Amino acid sequence: MNIYDIASKAGVSVATVSRVLNNSPRVSQKSKEKVQRIMDEEGYVPNIFARGLSLNSVKSIGILCPVISDINHAAAVSHIERLLRTNGFDTILASTGSYEEDKSKYLDFLLAKRVDAILCVGSGSGDAKERASFERAAGQVPVVVVNGMVKAKNVYCALCDxxxxxxxxxxxxxxxxxxxxxxxxxxxxxxxxxxxxxxxxxxxxxxxxxxxxxxxxxxxxxxxxxxxxxxxxxxxxxxxxxxxxxxxxxxxxxxxxxxxxxxxxxxxxxxxxxxxxxxxxxxxxxxxxTMIESLCTIAVQQLLDVLQGRPAPERVLISASLVQRESFIL
Amino acid sequence: MNIYDIASKAGVSVATVSRVLNNSPRVSQKSKEKVQRIMDEEGYVPNIFARGLSLNSVKSIGILCPVISDINHAAAVSHIERLLRTNGFDTILASTGSYEEDKSKYLDFLLAKRVDAILCVGSGSGDAKERASFERAAGQVPVVVVNGMVKAKNVYCALCDxxxxxxxxxxxxxxxxxxxxxxxxxxxxxxxxxxxxxxxxxxxxxxxxxxxxxxxxxxxxxxxxxxxxxxxxxxxxxxxxxxxxxxxxxxxxxxxxxxxxxxxxxxxxxxxxxxxxxxxxxxxxxxxxTMIESLCTIAVQQLLDVLQGRPAPERVLISASLVQRESFIL
DNA sequence: TATAAATATGTAAGCGTTTACACTCCATTA
DNA sequence: TAATGGAGTGTAAACGCTTACATATTTATA
CATH class of the missing domain: 3.40.50.2300 (Response regulator)
Structure with a gap:
């Protein structure tokens, strides 16, 4: 079941079907409804690979996360995933498993998946090698670090003081x-x-x-x-x-x-x-x-801004807040 | 930079390059080395969309997980992600956010991403609607549930007693x-x-x-x-x-x-x-x-078995173990 | 040395989209 | 009535890979 099948069933050309698929305004209401109906009837789902090949993107964001089983990271990933989905992006996960592990292969993995951008949760070693990896990745797609700092060119950071x-x-x-x-x-x-x-x-x-x-x-x-x-x-x-x-x-x-x-x-x-x-x-x-949810929101905003060509601050620093419980009251 | 560029630089045809890329045995050592060298030099990375379009798969597994910020789920996802990567699969994350939420749209989302299989963490509502969603998904790709039970045809489950x-x-x-x-x-x-x-x-x-x-x-x-x-x-x-x-x-x-x-x-x-x-x-x-890591290992095994056409048990039930601490000793 | 078999390589079609460009209508306008 | 413009549609090329099939080359065999 492809776009040609739908086109012939609807008595239109593939271009028209594609236009309906992409909400193009250049289709008559009549055609739109007809095509839509056929697609629904047939349970047609566009082939994302073909679309990706044509557009060179499938609107996915890579999440690089050391140790996702860490409760703080899990909260971050959870929040990020929701925000991204809301904005029409899906999430490819790459979890390194330890804080020190060399991130470059994970970055390469995500780049090979042709993600539109990379969001990295948490700070890393901060060494020169890491910086170089990030800089290289940032040369290809926008890279945003949540709750961490990578001092590399074109790498955006949202962090807490x-x-x-x-x-x-x-x-x-x-x-x-x-x-x-x-x-x-x-x-x-x-x-x-x-x-x-x-x-x-x-x-x-x-x-x-x-x-x-x-x-x-x-x-x-x-x-x-x-x-x-x-x-x-x-x-x-x-x-x-x-x-x-x-x-x-x-x-x-x-x-x-x-x-x-x-x-x-x-x-x-x-x-x-x-x-x-x-x-x-x-x-x-x-x-x-450390306001991880706020940081995620900010980071996703940075990411979307950069992706859509809007200006975005390279570094955002928010302040932490002390939650007082029994062990210490100010 | 595509396969044609590499081919012409290496003085061979695209078929040969593709064969090198896929470790086909039908290439001479000489060609292989030459092509490999050129690819390394040029930093060539194959286009995954084109490959996906051609092969109808990019070797990705969808993870459906309610509330990934739940510490137990995070541990599961972390473990699963590592196991899958080791086996050459990447991981697309779909986190529903609540236990009761209707999973069907997330299943559809993953199917639209053309994942090779779906791994669902945790049990759901267990109602008829959910069962139907899973059954529909299972009609398209293998579906395995970790630490939960969905009584639907072709849905594999690994759970704890x-x-x-x-x-x-x-x-x-x-x-x-x-x-x-x-x-x-x-x-x-x-x-x-x-x-x-x-x-x-x-x-x-x-x-x-x-x-x-x-x-x-x-x-x-x-x-x-x-x-x-x-x-x-x-x-x-x-x-x-x-x-x-x-x-x-x-x-x-x-x-x-x-x-x-x-x-x-x-x-x-x-x-x-x-x-x-x-x-x-x-x-x-x-x-x-509830031995979540063991369950993940089992579930991934089920998944790989099914994907590779090997027989796999539909239901695996392992027993729990009591970890004794101060609040109760047997 | 001639021939068969095995190995290596190349050509071209196909995967399913998007979209530039060309074209057809039809309603305006001069 | 003819010319103009806009809206709707279609054709075909392009995206970059895999692979069936055809062909060329090497090696083994008689």
């Missing part, structure tokens, strides 16, 4: 008198480093140097909660103590909270990403919300 | 002397109803009738934890009590646990899906693991 968020949180804690603030983190992606930098800046501003920092890198690869729990125990066993804790992800906060609780240590704990995990804990953990 | 899991859990609780076992649930999908049925059967076996059941339907649409917390409070306020609780999802278990804890009620609580949520809680919640 995580550095600022941590910085003002540190300031707030210091103001309240907490002097030894610990910071537990995992990834050293752009986002990870920004947060870390916010922490350090905050301490530095108060005259607290490198030796006053309590930084702990948690290996969250397999089970973040267990890892954080164990590593927190280890650090406490060394006799180190701290009067407040900021965690780069809620999962880390949860694990640390468990360890602290076991020793009946009650200090302010603030997590990151405002996930359900923070709410599951007891006491519920306050968390910095 | 959730009814049996709840049933034996109830038996176990009764054996331990817990007489008034509550069951909190949310969705009434196939899976939801199976679990409910397991609960009822378990009680019935012990001679406990409908009036001994403590069933509560939680509205988890917006925030499952809050909903469960509030509704648990409400039911407790009415004076109703129970000596053990089974929840159809970890999120429900978490909310209920919070409410019970506030009243210093300590009873066995068992959740479902063995998500991180269960581990975040305190005490950590035991949970029935």
């Amino acid at each position: 995580e550095e600022g968020a941590v910085l003002s949180l540190v300031e707030e804690l210091l103001r309240k008198g907490y002097r030894s603030i610990a910071y537990f983190y995992d990834t050293e992606t752009y986002s990870g480093l920004q947060k870390l930098s916010g922490y350090r800046k905050g301490l530095a501003q108060a005259g607290l140097g490198a030796d006053q920092r309590i930084e702990l890198k948690i290996d969250t690869e397999t089970n973040g909660i267990d890892a954080s729990f164990n590593q927190t125990n280890t650090i406490l066993d060394t006799g180190k103590s701290f009067s407040a804790l900021i965690a780069a992800d809620d999962i880390i906060a949860v694990g640390a909270q468990k360890a602290l609780k076991k020793r009946a240590i009650s200090i302010p704990i603030i997590g990151f990403n405002n996930s359900r995990f923070a709410q599951c804990a007891d006491p519920e953990i306050s968390s910095i919300d | 959730e009814e049996g899991a709840v049933l034996s859990l109830v038996e176990e609780l009764l054996r331990k002397g817990y007489r008034s076992i509550a069951y909190f649930y949310d969705t009434e999908t196939y899976s939801g109803l199976q679990k409910l049925s397991g609960y009822r059967k378990g009680l019935a076996q012990a001679g406990l009738g409908a009036d001994q059941r403590i069933e509560l339907k939680i509205d988890t649409e917006t925030n499952g934890i809050d909903a469960s917390f509030n509704q648990t409070n409400t039911i407790l306020d009415t004076g109703k009590s129970f000596s053990a609780l089974i929840a159809a999802d970890d999120i429900i278990a978490v909310g209920a646990q919070k409410a019970l804890k506030k009243r210093a009620i300590s009873i066995p609580i068992i959740g479902f899906n063995n998500s991180r949520f269960a581990q975040c809680a305190d005490p950590e919640i035991s949970s029935i693991d």
Whole structure:
């Protein structure tokens, strides 16, 4: 069943059928109705490959997402997929599986699928190789990064001021008198480093140097909660103590909270990403919300703007917001 | 840059180039190397639309997933995507956004994309309309349902014996002397109803009738934890009590646990899906693991078998396993 | 060496769309 | 009445690949 079949059944030419298919105004109402009726009757579905070959696009967007099973990423992908569908695009998924993995082959994969644009969720390693991969991809189709930063030409970014968020949180804690603030983190992606930098800046501003920092890198690869729990125990066993804790992800906060609780240590704990995990804990953990849904909306807007030749800002930075729960009230 | 360009640069015909592209054995080593070299030099990427038009497939699988932001679904999609890519297929995502939503338009969407097969994550409403949609789709391409059941012809299912899991859990609780076992649930999908049925059967076996059941339907649409917390409070306020609780999802278990804890009620609580949520809680919640990754592996195997004309079982049922944590030990 | 068989290559048609361009009507307008 | 213009339609080429079939080349066999 192709356009020729429909054309002959409707007694018109393929051009007319194609025009009906594409809502061209250059068809008479009569022809339009007739063709439409036949198409409905026959259950005709245009061949997307032929259309793609002819138009060189099937209106699809590639989503590049490290570890889609990460709850934050899943939320992002979910939101993006809906927005794109609403705008007539479909979504081809490429999930790398780890944060550090080289993205270039996934970019190539998506480009080979002839996507109209690429949307990348989350920040990556930020190294030169990654930048080059993105720049190469961006030479072919628009590339937008959600909640991450890739400093490459023609790569658009929508991100959250995580550095600022941590910085003002540190300031707030210091103001309240907490002097030894610990910071537990995992990834050293752009986002990870920004947060870390916010922490350090905050301490530095108060005259607290490198030796006053309590930084702990948690290996969250397999089970973040267990890892954080164990590593927190280890650090406490060394006799180190701290009067407040900021965690780069809620999962880390949860694990640390468990360890602290076991020793009946009650200090302010603030997590990151405002996930359900923070709410599951007891006491519920306050968390910095990076507004992932807003970022997705912005990113999709950037993408559509670029695709449609409208001007779009290369970098959009929104601010985070602290969701206060039991573990810390401003 | 197309196959003709490559052909002329390599001094061969398009047929030869195409053969190299498709690893045909009918090319001399010499031609093969030459063509390959030129393709590499030129950075040639075959046009997937043209290939699709010619072969009537681009080796893509549609994933139909209600609410991909659900942590369990995200895990499934993540796993499936990797498995499929390993097998040379890419993944087109269609996420419905809610469990009840009519899936037929999403199926049509995927079919219009000319996917080679459809993989549906999770159970749906199970109603006649849904069945009809799936049957229609299954008439065109193989359809496999992961962790759900659609009783339609030619629809393959890989699922977990959730009814049996709840049933034996109830038996176990009764054996331990817990007489008034509550069951909190949310969705009434196939899976939801199976679990409910397991609960009822378990009680019935012990001679406990409908009036001994403590069933509560939680509205988890917006925030499952809050909903469960509030509704648990409400039911407790009415004076109703129970000596053990089974929840159809970890999120429900978490909310209920919070409410019970506030009243210093300590009873066995068992959740479902063995998500991180269960581990975040305190005490950590035991949970029935529905082995979603195994199911995905099985489902993808079914799919590949069917696609390659090998025989595949229409229904695969695996058993669940109870992950014991602090909230309940066997 | 002649011939058959196997291997390698090329030609051209076909996949199902879109769309530039050409054409036919028919209603205006001079 | 003839010329003009606009609306509707059709023809045919183009998109870039695969592959059946035909042909050329090499190798094996008698």
